[in-house]
Amino acid sequence: MGDGLSVFLAACRSLPTPYTPVWLMRQAGRYLPEYREVRSRHDFLTMCRTPELAAEVTVQPLRRFPLDAAIIFSDILLPLQAMGMELSFSEEEGPRLSPLRERRDVERLRPVEEADFDFLAQAIRLVCRELGDTPLIGFAGAPFTLASYAVEGGASRLYLRAKRLMWEDPGLWEELMDRLVQAVEVALAVQVRAGARAVQIFDSWAGVLSPRDYRERVLPYSRRVIEGAKRLGVPVIHFVHNGGGFLELVAETGPDVVGLDWRVGLREARKRLNGLAVQGNLDPAVLLSTPRTIEEAVRAILEEAEGRPGHVFNLGHGVLKDTPPENVAFLVEAVHRLSGR
Amino acid sequence: MGDGLSVFLAACRSLPTPYTPVWLMRQAGRYLPEYREVRSRHDFLTMCRTPELAAEVTVQPLRRFPLDAAIIFSDILLPLQAMGMELSFSEEEGPRLSPLRERRDVERLRPVEEADFDFLAQAIRLVCRELGDTPLIGFAGAPFTLASYAVEGGASRLYLRAKRLMWEDPGLWEELMDRLVQAVEVALAVQVRAGARAVQIFDSWAGVLSPRDYRERVLPYSRRVIEGAKRLGVPVIHFVHNGGGFLELVAETGPDVVGLDWRVGLREARKRLNGLAVQGNLDPAVLLSTPRTIEEAVRAILEEAEGRPGHVFNLGHGVLKDTPPENVAFLVEAVHRLSGR
Numbered sequence: 001m002g003d004g005l006s007v008f009l010a011a012c013r014s015l016p017t018p019y020t021p022v023w024l025m026r027q028a029g030r031y032l033p034e035y036r037e038v039r040s041r042h043d044f045l046t047m048c049r050t051p052e053l054a055a056e057v058t059v060q061p062l063r064r065f066p067l068d069a070a071i072i073f074s075d076i077l078l079p080l081q082a083m084g085m086e087l088s089f090s091e092e093e094g095p096r097l098s099p100l101r102e103r104r105d106v107e108r109l110r111p112v113e114e115a116d117f118d119f120l121a122q123a124i125r126l127v128c129r130e131l132g133d134t135p136l137i138g139f140a141g142a143p144f145t146l147a148s149y150a151v152e153g154g155a156s157r158l159y160l161r162a163k164r165l166m167w168e169d170p171g172l173w174e175e176l177m178d179r180l181v182q183a184v185e186v187a188l189a190v191q192v193r194a195g196a197r198a199v200q201i202f203d204s205w206a207g208v209l210s211p212r213d214y215r216e217r218v219l220p221y222s223r224r225v226i227e228g229a230k231r232l233g234v235p236v237i238h239f240v241h242n243g244g245g246f247l248e249l250v251a252e253t254g255p256d257v258v259g260l261d262w263r264v265g266l267r268e269a270r271k272r273l274n275g276l277a278v279q280g281n282l283d284p285a286v287l288l289s290t291p292r293t294i295e296e297a298v299r300a301i302l303e304e305a306e307g308r309p310g311h312v313f314n315l316g317h318g319v320l321k322d323t324p325p326e327n328v329a330f331l332v333e334a335v336h337r338l339s340g341r
Numbered sequence: 342m343g344d345g346l347s348v349f350l351a352a353c354r355s356l357p358t359p360y361t362p363v364w365l366m367r368q369a370g371r372y373l374p375e376y377r378e379v380r381s382r383h384d385f386l387t388m389c390r391t392p393e394l395a396a397e398v399t400v401q402p403l404r405r406f407p408l409d410a411a412i413i414f415s416d417i418l419l420p421l422q423a424m425g426m427e428l429s430f431s432e433e434e435g436p437r438l439s440p441l442r443e444r445r446d447v448e449r450l451r452p453v454e455e456a457d458f459d460f461l462a463q464a465i466r467l468v469c470r471e472l473g474d475t476p477l478i479g480f481a482g483a484p485f486t487l488a489s490y491a492v493e494g495g496a497s498r499l500y501l502r503a504k505r506l507m508w509e510d511p512g513l514w515e516e517l518m519d520r521l522v523q524a525v526e527v528a529l530a531v532q533v534r535a536g537a538r539a540v541q542i543f544d545s546w547a548g549v550l551s552p553r554d555y556r557e558r559v560l561p562y563s564r565r566v567i568e569g570a571k572r573l574g575v576p577v578i579h580f581v582h583n584g585g586g587f588l589e590l591v592a593e594t595g596p597d598v599v600g601l602d603w604r605v606g607l608r609e610a611r612k613r614l615n616g617l618a619v620q621g622n623l624d625p626a627v628l629l630s631t632p633r634t635i636e637e638a639v640r641a642i643l644e645e646a647e648g649r650p651g652h653v654f655n656l657g658h659g660v661l662k663d664t665p666p667e668n669v670a671f672l673v674e675a676v677h678r679l680s681g682r
Contacts, residue, residue: 158626158661159626160629163626163630167627167630167631168631168634208604209604209624210604210606210622210638211605211606211609212638242583242604244586244587244604246604246605248609261586262551263550263583263586263587264552264586265552265553265587268552268587268589283504285499285505286508288501288505289505289508290508293508293509316551320499
């Protein structure tokens with residue numbers, strides 16, 4: 001660390017740090033009473049699209065916990081909305097989209113412009129003003145995850161429609177993925193220009209794919225997104241949920257940091273990732289257990305990271321909604337204490 | 342191959358075979374109209390517990406397709422029922438059990454006896470009589486998967502209760518796992534004595550664990566089950582669904598064959614498994630696509646297996662209920678044709 005580079009950004013660049021930085025996926029969320037309070041007055045999409053509200057909930061966890069980074073409150077599906085898809089969220093079923101079924105549905109998607117994400121740029125500027133030196137992370141969904149949501153019309157168990165499109169009409173799949181790359185690139189550029197100092201790409205669903213399908217039909221598009229984000233001058237974290245079976249391919253997408261879920265060991269993973277920096281990877285369920293369980297698990301993860309540079313502590317998935325905030329406080333304190341802060 | 346050893350059993354022993362043997366997890370199931378016909382007249386548990394019915398549906402797929410092995414129709418939860426737990430199945434929610442909540446619930450579980458599985462032994466004898474040389478596979482759930490079902494009272498999304506018991510009361514966890522090992526050992530012994538010529542251990546839920554939890558709290562019990570089964574003189578296949586993040590640990594349980602889901606590549610997996618025989622690993626969703634997609638995927642998997650001995654072709658998970666039977670016929674034919682039969 002040095003030259004005013006934050007501990008988090010130094011770790012993303014695999015530089016030595018005085019302690020292990022920590023932030024948590026979904027750290028702004030329903031486990032916090034102050035988040036639920038805002039949410040009780042506004043629906044989820046309104047919160048995403050209103051700069052003051054998005055900024056407020058982004059900063060909430062930073063007021064409670066000495067986290068080493070913030071992540072902008074937003075949703076990976078907003079670029080699909082900007083492309084012209086109908087988007088809504090229901091409490092029970094999660095996101096619903098008007099699904100893409102045919103070529104003309106894909107051709108009707110419009111290219112996004114930076115202006116489509118003005119609300120996001122404004123939210124980021126508000127957050128940066130309040131946060132001072134703490135870096136803010138911007139993010140986007142990976143093209144495959146967005147394609148799955150778009151084709152299925154929401155979450156799915158088996159992603160059969162998305163897979164069949166990919167297998168049976170490779171030309172249309174390419175057309176769709178190309179358009180998604182464009183949208184994601186714009187969304188990321190807006191966030192970096194507004195002040196985000198790192199970005200994370202979430203591939204929430206690529207874990208339903210075989211390595212062959214991932215390599216042939218997904219990896220090239222993720223790589224384009226990641227190369228584009230790197231040209232913006234910020235470190236790129238790539239989180240492929242449940243991608244432990246093909247980490248070697250995730251490394252080939254070219255990120256600075258690979259986000260790992262809790263189903264892989266850090267030591268083994270770093271070997272398979274050829275030494276790339278890693279982020280992770282506490283089982284989020286541990287935060288519903290006792291401080292003793294949390295401390296043991298943190299200690300084991302730090303040991304697996306072998307005190308080497310290039311480790312950002314995180315959960316292996318988002319904070320669960322029943323997580324007691326005091327356990328999050330204990331976790332952040334334990335990561336810092338056990339790693340030498 | 343030689344000495345009358347079947348192609349399937351030879352592959353399990355990593356011996357050379359004239360072609361790649363194939364069977365499918367859940368090959369006896371709802372995708373077959375003749376299965377649905379039986380199921381329309383009997384509930385699921387009655388089918389499991391009535392030797393003639395279990396034998397009938399076990400043999401159904403073998404009448405249609407030249408599969409290289411059969412697997413007895415049964416359910417991994419029957420040993421829990423034999424231990425004294427209430428078990429029922431509902432169409433919507435799947436299995437329901439009276440959940441274990443406290444030490445006295447665990448202590449009330451009774452040791453099982455071979456006689457508890459008489460219905461299973463009878464079904465196996467009926468099947469063997471009909472099948473002739475085609476080997477029959479017996480099976481059981483792995484201790485962790487059974488413990489999860491028992492503690493959660495059914496399937497679960499996060500397995501929080503099971504994890505918390507494992508983390509917070511290791512003594513009670515050990516007590517429960519010991520009892521499950523005993524029950525599984527008896528269930529497997531009954532099946533082998535009745536005529537099963539290989540066994541598969543299903544760890545359907547271990548993929549929700551971190552490698553550390555798996556290694557410390559699960560692996561030793563799975564290893565005991567597998568060692569016991571090997572002493573019965575049959576090859577043991579160990580399928581850990583979604584275990585691609587810790588294949589090295591799955592290898593340490595000591596099976597002859599590791600069953601792989603479709604999220605890992607066979608070539609990479611075999612390296613990580615130190616050359617153990619492998620079974621798998623077609624994405625079951627491929628069977629809902631076209632013959633062309635099926636053939637491409639089969640070809641890719643056979644290439645990854647590199648024509649070496651020690652490959653049993655299978656899906657990476659059970660046959661999906663909407664699978665067209667003609668696609669299963671095409672798959673079996675393609676595996677045989679492309680591997681040299």
